Amino acid sequence: MSTEGRILGIGPTDNTSDQRTPRERLRLIPAAARESFVPVVPARFRASPHEWDMTRTAPDRPRAQGVPIEVTGTVRTQSGAPVRHALLEVWSANHFGRYRHIEDQSGLELDDNHLGMGRVFTDADGAYRFWAISPGAYLARPDIGRWRPKHIHLSVSGGASRLITQMYFPDEPNNAADPMAILMGDAFSRNVGKPRDVGGADVEEAYDFDIVVGGRNATFFE
Amino acid sequence: MSPDAKNALPATNEDTCGPYFPIYFREPALEDLTRVDAGVVGQASGTPIVLRGRVLDRHGDLAHGAILELWQANAKGVYRTPAHGDDADIDPWFDGFGRLRTASGAYEFRTIMPGAAAGRAPNITVTIFSDGISRIVTQLFFEGQGANATDPVLLAVGDDAPRLIARHDGRTANGAEVYLFDIVMAGDGETPFFDDLES
Ligand SMILES: [Fe+2]
Numbered sequence: 001m002s003t004e005g006r007i008l009g010i011g012p013t014d015n016t017s018d019q020r021t022p023r024e025r026l027r028l029i030p031a032a033a034r035e036s037f038v039p040v041v042p043a044r045f046r047a048s049p050h051e052w053d054m055t056r057t058a059p060d061r062p063r064a065q066g067v068p069i070e071v072t073g074t075v076r077t078q079s080g081a082p083v084r085h086a087l088l089e090v091w092s093a094n095h096f097g098r099y100r101h102i103e104d105q106s107g108l109e110l111d112d113n114h115l116g117m118g119r120v121f122t123d124a125d126g127a128y129r130f131w132a133i134s135p136g137a138y139l140a141r142p143d144i145g146r147w148r149p150k151h152i153h154l155s156v157s158g159g160a161s162r163l164i165t166q167m168y169f170p171d172e173p174n175n176a177a178d179p180m181a182i183l184m185g186d187a188f189s190r191n192v193g194k195p196r197d198v199g200g201a202d203v204e205e206a207y208d209f210d211i212v213v214g215g216r217n218a219t220f221f222e
Numbered sequence: 223m224s225p226d227a228k229n230a231l232p233a234t235n236e237d238t239c240g241p242y243f244p245i246y247f248r249e250p251a252l253e254d255l256t257r258v259d260a261g262v263v264g265q266a267s268g269t270p271i272v273l274r275g276r277v278l279d280r281h282g283d284l285a286h287g288a289i290l291e292l293w294q295a296n297a298k299g300v301y302r303t304p305a306h307g308d309d310a311d312i313d314p315w316f317d318g319f320g321r322l323r324t325a326s327g328a329y330e331f332r333t334i335m336p337g338a339a340a341g342r343a344p345n346i347t348v349t350i351f352s353d354g355i356s357r358i359v360t361q362l363f364f365e366g367q368g369a370n371a372t373d374p375v376l377l378a379v380g381d382d383a384p385r386l387i388a389r390h391d392g393r394t395a396n397g398a399e400v401y402l403f404d405i406v407m408a409g410d411g412e413t414p415f416f417d418d419l420e421s
Contacts, residue, residue, distance in 0.1 A: 004420070005416070005417030005420050005421065006417050006419065006420055008355070008356075008358075011238075011354065014354055015354075016241075016352075016353045016354030017238075017354035017355060018280070018354070019279040019280045019281060019283070019285075019354065019407075019408065020279050020280070020285055020352055020353070020354040020355050020407045020408060021354065021355050021407070021408055022355075022358060022407060022408050022412055022413075022415050023280075023408050023409065023412060024412055024414070024415075026358075026415050026416060026417035026420070027378060027379060027414050027415065027416050027417065028378070028416070028417060028420065028421035029375070029378075029416050029417070029418060029421040030374040030375060030377075030378050032341055032342075032374045033342065033361070033373075033374050033375045034421070035301075035303075035305070036293075036295075036301070036339065036342065036345065036347060036361070037347055037359060037361065037416065037418050038293075038303065038418075039291065039293035039319060039347060039349060040293075040301070040302060040303045040304070040319070041319055042302070042317040042319050044251075044317070046249075076231060077231075078230040078231045078232075078233055079230065079231075080231055089244070089247050091242065091243070091244050099242040101241075101242040101244065101245070102245070103241060103242065103286075103287065103325070104241075104242055115246075117244040117246045117247070119247070153239065153240060153242075153243075155239070155243075159304070160303075160304075162291075162349070162357070163234065163236060163357075164236060164237065164238075164239045164351050164356070164357060165234050165235060165236055165237045166237040166238075166240075180237050180238055184235045184237075187232070187235055188235070190232055190233075190234055190235060191234060191235050191237065211234045212231045212232060212233045212234050213233065213234070214233020214234065214236075214419065215233070215418060215419045216418065216419070217418055221303060221304040221305060
């Protein structure tokens with residue numbers, strides 16, 4: 001435990017980060033108030049049974065364009081305890097780098113067989129699995145030619161564990177210049193999926209992505 | 223085991239949610255904390271309030287696409303946590319957790335006035351996710367509460383305490399008193415944010 005709060009980093013070449021990153025040093029939480037800063041997400045989540053397979057919009061629809069992948073892993077706290085029955089909200093761009101989101105005005109191609117949003121739950125051991133289309137990279141700053149590397153957004157909500165993160169892909173040329181990757185420094189490798197054998201799954205690539213929810217909140221009630 | 227332990231697993235980095243958090247994941251029941259689910263008999267105890275405001279960036283522009291999460295005690299000042307699972311003062315119809323995504327940067331929750339926990343003034347913890355940043359956290363208080371004068375969080379921020387106090391608007395919305403709370407993410411009038419990793 002340190003005696004000073006962090007100063008948050010601003011993502012280089014990221015205008016939104018410049019506009020929205022607090023400039024003041026974060027304040028330390030007084031011990032008497034610490035527990036009040038531990039939100040506990042109620043376990044009242046919903047998902048349709050087919051949402052784990054984001055390579056299709058529905059079980060009776062054909063596969064979306066691009067490379068179908070499987071992502072598996074566990075969600076744990078830093079003490080190693082599994083985060084059981086947690087909600088994972090997953091969202092990603094299609095093969096062409098376009099989100100099926102009303103605010104994505106990029107003009108990139110949409111794919112009628114791709115939704116790019118799904119929810120899955122961790123099991124009693126904290127394990128999860130989903131299928132997705134390997135997302136396209138997209139040009140985030142046309143003026144300077146900076147791309148956002150391929151990534152899958154993940155939001156974890158389970159008890160006192162709360163994390164929003166992204167899974168990146170190994171050896172992508174755009175990883176090094178990504179503002180958020182730059183802020184992570186050497187720790188960026190933790191956010192990169194590890195390729196593994198596909199096994200018997202009906203996909204072309206497979207990745208392991210073990211998630212560890214950091215900070216005191218996640219272990220507060222352990 | 224605490225995460226400070228030497229053999230703690232290295233944490234996955236937090237990252238921005240980007241601009242396209244799916245509206246598809248919205249859950250209306252998390253935007254009105256006084257109700258459990260549409261059509262279900264059961265209502266949170268306490269005084270309903272409306273919490274309304276804007277999320278602003280460094281230039282005073284609305285921070286569109288931000289996600290806000292609320293966390294608060296029930297009307298008796300008790301949080302629904304594993305530490306209070308058997309507490310007789312748990313309200314079965316109140317989780318104390320809210321979430322919404324604001325497309326424009328303006329937001330509105332319906333909830334109840336939180337009770338005061340021992341040694342505290344009534345407060346709501348607010349978690350903010352948005353494009354350009356990872357998770358940031360603050361705690362808001364309510365104008366006119368005597369306990370504000372001795373609350374440890376307000377004392378800790380000193381002269382910046384007024385920036386954490388929601389104004390009583392004087393208007394009502396569907397019978398609920400309206401409180402106004404703007405969040406300034408950066409720059410002039412910046413809202414004090416707290417470090418729950420280092421403290
Ligand atoms: Fe993205």
